[in-house]
Structures are given as C-alpha cells and as structure tokens.
Amino acid sequence: MVKLFALSIFHKGASEARLLKTTSDLQSFSFFQRGTVNEFMTFASKTIVERTQPTQRQLVKQDAYICYVYVRADNLSGVLIADHEYPQRVAHTLLTKILDDFAAKVPADQWPQGTEATIAFDLLPAFLARYQNPVEADPLTKMQNDLDETKIILKNTIEAVLERGEKLDDMVNKSEKLSLQSKAFYKTAKKTNSCCSFT
Numbered sequence: 627m628v629k630l631f632a633l634s635i636f637h638k639g640a641s642e643a644r645l646l647k648t649t650s651d652l653q654s655f656s657f658f659q660r661g662t663v664n665e666f667m668t669f670a671s672k673t674i675v676e677r678t679q680p681t682q683r684q685l686v687k688q689d690a691y692i693c694y695v696y697v698r699a700d701n702l703s704g705v706l707i708a709d710h711e712y713p714q715r716v717a718h719t720l721l722t723k724i725l726d727d728f729a730a731k732v733p734a735d736q737w738p739q740g741t742e743a744t745i746a747f748d749l750l751p752a753f754l755a756r757y758q759n760p761v762e763a764d765p766l767t768k769m770q771n772d773l774d775e776t777k778i779i780l781k782n783t784i785e786a787v788l789e790r791g792e793k794l795d796d797m798v799n800k801s802e803k804l805s806l807q808s809k810a811f812y813k814t815a816k817k818t819n820s821c822c823s824f825t
Contacts, residue, residue, distance in 0.1 A: 629654065629709045630758050631691070632667050633720075633750050635728055636675045637737040638701040643675040646740050647728070649750040651758070671695075671705040678703070683718060696721040702729055702737060716760040724753055 632650040636643040648668065652660040670693060678684050678697045686693040687710070694706040694717040704721040732740075732747055756762075 628711045628713075628758075628760060630706065630712060630754060630760075631709075632664075632671070632705070632707040633724065633754050634668065634671050634705040635724065635747070635750070636672065636703040636705065637740065638675055638678075638680070638697055638703050639738060643672045643703065644738070644740065645672065645742060646732075646737065646745045647742055647747050647750055649754050651754055667707055671707070675703045675705060683721075685714065692717075694718060694721060696725065698725055700729070700734065702734075713760050716757070720753065720757050724750070 629651075631652065631654075632648065634648040635646045637646055645668065648671075650664055650667065652663055655663050670688070674684065674686055674693055674695050675697060678695050680697050680701055681699050682697055684693075684695045686695070690709060692708055692710055692712065694708070694714070695703065696718065697703040702725050704725045706717050706721055708717060727749060728747055731749075732745055736745060
C-alpha cells in the first residue's frame with residue numbers, strides 16, 4: 627500500500643536550514659521506534675534541503691523510502707517522505723501546493739527566525755491525511771487509474787470472446803463487413819507477427 631510518512635517546511639538560510647513546520651504519520655512503526663524514526667527523518671530532510679539549490683527539485687532514494695525536496699527561489703523549502711510506490715508527480719504537486727499555501731498565510735519576514743512554536747500554520751496534518759491516498763487527492767491520477775481499468779476490462783472482454791471457441795481467423799474470414807483488402811492485410815500482418823496477432 628502507498629504510504630506518505632512526513633511533510634516538512636524549512637527556510638534555507640545561508641549556513642543552515644531552519645525547520646518551520648513538520649508533521650508525520652508513523653503508525654507503521656512500533657511505538658518505541660517512532661521517536662528515533664522521526665528524529666532521523668528531520669535530520670535527513672534538513673541535510674537534503676541544505677544541499678539543494680534554490681529553484682531546484684530533488685528526489686533522494688534511501689532504502690525503501692524516497693525523499694522529495696523542493697527549494698523555491700525565496701528559499702522556502704518543502705520535503706515529503708514516502709515509500710517507493712508514491713507517485714512522483716503527486717509528490718511534487720503536493721510540495722508546490724503546501725509551499726504556496728504557507729507563503730500566502732505566513733509573512734516572509736517570519737521565515738528566517740521562525741520555529742515550529744512561533745509559526746502559525748496548522749494545515750500540514752490535513753494535507754498529510756488527504757494525500758495518503760494519492761488517487762483520491764489528485765484528479766489526474768484518478769483519471770489515469772480509471773483509464774487503466776477500462777483497458778483491462780476491454781482486454782478481458784476480447785479474451786473472453788476468444789475463449790468461447792471463436793477464433794479471430796474464422797471471424798475475419800466469415801465477415802461480410804471486411805473488404806478483401808482488409809482480410810488480405812490481416813493475413814499478411816499475422817504472418818509477419820505484426821499488430822493483428824491476437825491468438
């Protein structure tokens with residue numbers, strides 16, 4: 627199952643990145659591991675932000691996890707940590723949206739000295755919950771999945787027709803709707819193992 631573990635917002639300063647807000651969902655880890663995992667994710671996120679240039683996006687793989695990073699031109703930075711199955715396009719869309727919402731609600735003069743305690747932005751947990759299922763959160767992903775399901779249904783329907791004893795060769799030969807040229811094309815294509823080889 628696709629899993630989104632953490633979202634964080636940083637301000638990238640000249641020497642280091644400052645954590646402004648973070649949230650995580652660590653239910654898949656044991657109670658005793660959660661503090662350590664959270665600490666390591668914050669450390670890794672901060673390190674990657676510090677090594678990412680402004681206006682750049684990065685994707686860093688570590689074991690079973692992927693860390694998506696986006697540093698804007700104004701040094702406001704977002705980090706998303708997910709498993710390998712999380713769609714890349716959705717991750718980058720989410721980071722852009724979070725940073726845009728943060729910039730609209732929190733004045734830029736608060737970023738350089740801000741901390742989690744002083745910054746008023748409580749939307750990260752809602753984003754984390756909503757985007758746990760990227761298909762529901764992102765309309766284009768949902769549309770693509772619907773199209774994939776349609777292709778599977780169509781493929782299964784054609785296979786089901788052929789399994790009932792009907793053969794495509796017989797159907798083509800008996801068809802009165804196909805011209806002699808189409809029938810000849812089908813036979814030639816089948817011999818050369820081209821697009822019309824269904825059997």
